Amino acid sequence: MMKRIAVVTGATGGIGGMFVKRICLMDDIEEVWAIGRNKDKLERLRSQDQKIVPVAADLSSDGVEAICGLISEKSPDIRILVNNAGTGYMGPFERMEKKQVADICRLNCSVPSELISISLPYMHEGARILNISSASSFQPNPYLAMYSASKVYLKNFSRAINAELKSRKITATAVCPGWVDTGMLPRTKAGSKIKYAGMIAPEIVVDKALKDSARGKDMSVPGVFAKYFRFYSKITPANIVMSQWIRSIRKYI
Template sequence: MRKRIAIVTGATGGIGKEFARLLMKEPVDEIWAVARNQEKLELLKSEYGEKVIPLSKDLSSTKDLCEIGELLEDTKPVVQYLINNAGLAKMGSYKDFTLEEIEKTINVNCKAPVMLSNLCIPYMEKGSCILNISSASAFQPTPYINLYAASKAFERSYSRALNVEVASLGITVTAVCPSWVDTEMLEKEINGHKVKFPGLVTAKAAAEQAMKDAKRGKDMSVCSFYVKCQHLYVKLMPQKLSMKIWMNELKKYL
């Protein structure tokens, strides 16, 4: 009998670790936990048990992504869940980014989810789910996190379109679009100012809502009333105005 697996990228912290925790309760034989830091992966395994299979991979590398494909080919499992959670985020002006940072952000946030989806779909069955962790910043252009927001807009659009393509296979693809999530990625202070994060939610809340929505067959998941309101008003409001409001809130940190 083919074993059932879940794959979680960025599995050692934040939302990724919460997904790993939730997957321990799911009917899967293994959880392939993907991250760069081998030590953190081993800590995850020691905390959650033998079900966790640590895979130390750099998701900005095509070679490492293809190695995951080779593992799938060798083991031929049923992929019950693919959770593309790994992501890079940096707040700042376009001038603050090196070319290497730009390339790495696009590779991790855009290329990796697409490649892993294509690698995993042949091993999926009816009821399998892909969850791509996008962001509420995907709803509109967002200055000073422009690269991150644009990459998440790509991920949201890709996910919803792919969901239509694989519907006949019984596979669900969900774009997970939380707003601010309380993880180590958030900069708590900028230029001496403590940052306020409206609508802040825990990683646990975001992951639990995402799993519920994926099981319900939704192509998009939001985890709070705040984000639902945000999604509505950016539909109704001119994008130039939404960017002006954002910049007004941001100016004290610049």
């Protein structure tokens, strides 16, 4: 009998950890494969719930191959795939090192696409894919240029395959939060506290995402700030949105 599992990347982080917690409560999921690099954090996760199967994998190198091997060995019924691991860089693009440039493309774009590709043969009717994009996919963001462009890729890819997979009754949802209270965000810059407008807790993102994906929605936008930002970016010329963005983040870069 194939085990009904969920796979969550970036499971040791703020949003991923909350996905693991919530999915463990689902009766129809037997195992939650929690993927991350940090072995200590993975061990702490394992003690939270007996459904959790920690998988140490660096997705910037050979991690996808390791997961691919595990999937073909265990041949599970993948009910939920959460592509959550992601990375970013805030600052001028020209200061980025070659490896940072490659890592953002790899972790934020190629890895989720490859994981979906290897998981689809193991997904059946009712299976769900959740791709954690961002509200920064709503417009170009100077000084967050690669991150925001990578999240546009993930959002559009996600919505497109959701349409393609309708015939198999599998859904793909692009999750687009604004600022979320996790370890990803730096809290101070040159001694002064950084303020993040409309920052929300990871549970708000995760609860809405799981609800929206269960309803078959191709996008999930949690919180008033991200919803407003999405609307504002649609009705305002991009050069105006970009110059406002630059003014708001200048002191932090």
